[in-house]
Amino acid sequence: MAGEILIFGGLLLDRYFSIEKWPVRGQDGYFTGETSFVGGCAVNMAATIRNLGGNPQVVSCIGDDAVGSTIRMYCRDAGLSEQYLFDTLGTTGSCLVFSELDGERTFLTQKGVEERFPLELEQNLQKAAPGWIGVTGYYLLSQDGEVILRCLERLSSQGSHILFDPSPLVGDIQPGLLNRILKICQIMTPNQVELLKLGGTTKLSKWIHEGKTVILKQGEQGGRVFTPTGEFSYPAAPCRAIDTTGAGDSFSGALLWALDHENSIQQAVILAARCAAKTAEVKGPHEIWKGDHPWID
Numbered sequence: 001m002a003g004e005i006l007i008f009g010g011l012l013l014d015r016y017f018s019i020e021k022w023p024v025r026g027q028d029g030y031f032t033g034e035t036s037f038v039g040g041c042a043v044n045m046a047a048t049i050r051n052l053g054g055n056p057q058v059v060s061c062i063g064d065d066a067v068g069s070t071i072r073m074y075c076r077d078a079g080l081s082e083q084y085l086f087d088t089l090g091t092t093g094s095c096l097v098f099s100e101l102d103g104e105r106t107f108l109t110q111k112g113v114e115e116r117f118p119l120e121l122e123q124n125l126q127k128a129a130p131g132w133i134g135v136t137g138y139y140l141l142s143q144d145g146e147v148i149l150r151c152l153e154r155l156s157s158q159g160s161h162i163l164f165d166p167s168p169l170v171g172d173i174q175p176g177l178l179n180r181i182l183k184i185c186q187i188m189t190p191n192q193v194e195l196l197k198l199g200g201t202t203k204l205s206k207w208i209h210e211g212k213t214v215i216l217k218q219g220e221q222g223g224r225v226f227t228p229t230g231e232f233s234y235p236a237a238p239c240r241a242i243d244t245t246g247a248g249d250s251f252s253g254a255l256l257w258a259l260d261h262e263n264s265i266q267q268a269v270i271l272a273a274r275c276a277a278k279t280a281e282v283k284g285p286h287e288i289w290k291g292d293h294p295w296i297d
Contacts, residue, residue, distance in 0.1 A: 004055045005256050006084070006128060006155075008135040008148060009042030010114030011060045012093045013067045014245070016283070019098050031098075035283065038074040039095060040114065041136045041165070044246040046080050047286035048253030048275050054260065056253070057130070059084040061121065063092035063113040084128075086121040088113050097245055105245050117144035122151050130160050132260045134252055135181070137167035137194075145177045156184040161259070163187045165252045171197040182207070187259075189252055191217045213265060215255070217248065225269055234269045239277035246286045250279035 016035045023029030046056035058075070062068035062085055071092065075082055093112030099105045133155060135148075142148060156162055164185040170178070182188075182198075188207065190198060195216060204226060207214055214226045222236040254275035258268035279286055 003129070003131045003260070004057050005049055005260055006057050006059055006125075006130040006133045006160075007042045007045045007049075007253075007256075008059045008133065008152070009045070009139045010040045010093060010142075011038070011043055011058065011062055011071050011085075012040040012095045012109070012112070012114065013037075013070065014039035014095045014097050016097045016099055016243075016245075019100055021100070022098075038071050039097075039246065039286075040093075041138060041167075041249050042134075043071075043075070043080070044249030044279075044286045045134050045253035045256065047078065048250045048279070049257045050078065050080055051287075052254065052257045052275075054257045055081070057081050057084050057128075059121070059125065061086045061088050061113045061116045061118070063088065063090045065091055067092040067094065068113075084121070084124060086118065086124070088116060088118060090116075099243050099245065102241070105243065115142040115144065117142060117147045117151070119147075122147060125151055125155070128155065129158065130155065132256045133160050133162045134165065134256050135162065135185075136165045136249075136252075137170040137173055140173045140177050140181060141169060145174060149177055149180050153180065153184055161186045163189065163252060163256055163259075165248070166190045166194040166198060168194065170194050185212065187213045187215065187255070189215045189217060189248075189255070191219070191248075215269060217251065222273065223269065225265060227265060232266065234266075234273060237274045237277035239280050241280040243283050244280045247276040247280045250286060251276040 014037045017031040018033040019031045042058045042060055046058050049056035062071050090113040093114050094110050096108040097105055162185040164181055208226050211228050216224045220236050222234050224233050251272040254272040255268050258271050
């Protein structure tokens with residue numbers, strides 16, 4: 001039976017700059033527009049789960065500043081639970097997103113209080129009993145990574161399943177923490193570069209032997225799924241990409257929703273690919289859908 005889904009990750013304010021091309025290093029360039037969105041992997045995943053009718057719970061800290069207030073108000077207006085949003089003293093992080101004409105983007109992030117995981121937040125989670133948990137590699141770069149892992153290990157020991165989305169910076173995660181999250185997760189969703197940082201095909205074979213499922217994301221080519229009982233490919237969904245920011249998060253969010261609703265992994269990746277494509281067709285890291293969406297089976 002479907003229940004709450006916890007998403008461990010940072011909440012940020014994304015500032016978007018549209019550019020036609022990058023200038024040569026040391027030279028001048030131009031941007032053609034600036035827009036701000038509430039973002040961060042956690043809220044992007046949560047928005048997709050919310051759109052599908054699920055019950056996402058974002059686990060994160062926000063600062064006692066204007067950005068923190070904006071994020072809390074946005075979550076309230078979007079129907080996202082604030083149960084595990086923790087206010088703390090300090091500045092909320094922000095991210096500069098440079099979006100090119102083909103939808104590709106580059107990020108520069110200023111870290112903030114989203115890196116913290118205070119004891120009070122850990123205590124607030126004592127009675128949580130999620131069926132599934134999503135966590136990104138970015139969050140394990142936090143200064144409180146040890147506390148986060150301890151909390152995840154406790155939830156795992158109580159029966160929660162974990163999806164680990166490694167992120168491009170997975171190679172920077174402290175090795176001890178990385179080994180611990182790899183031990184307790186059931187599903188991983190790396191792309192090819194992230195898989196290489198994690199050890200490549202040798203580690204892939206080891207994880208499959210241990211009973212894990214690995215979804216290798218391949219962008220416009222779809223992807224390949226490796227399970228203990230076999231492997232298969234899935235196609236990318238048709239898409240006219242405007243902005244690919246948040247598409248991978250949407251993929252993970254849809255996976256979590258589908259698995260929490262006891263869909264097969266084959267059904268889950270098809271839905272996830274559709275949701276990722278939908279996200280890439282709008283400006284910004286996610287969208288709160290209005291009305292029915294018949295493209296979802």
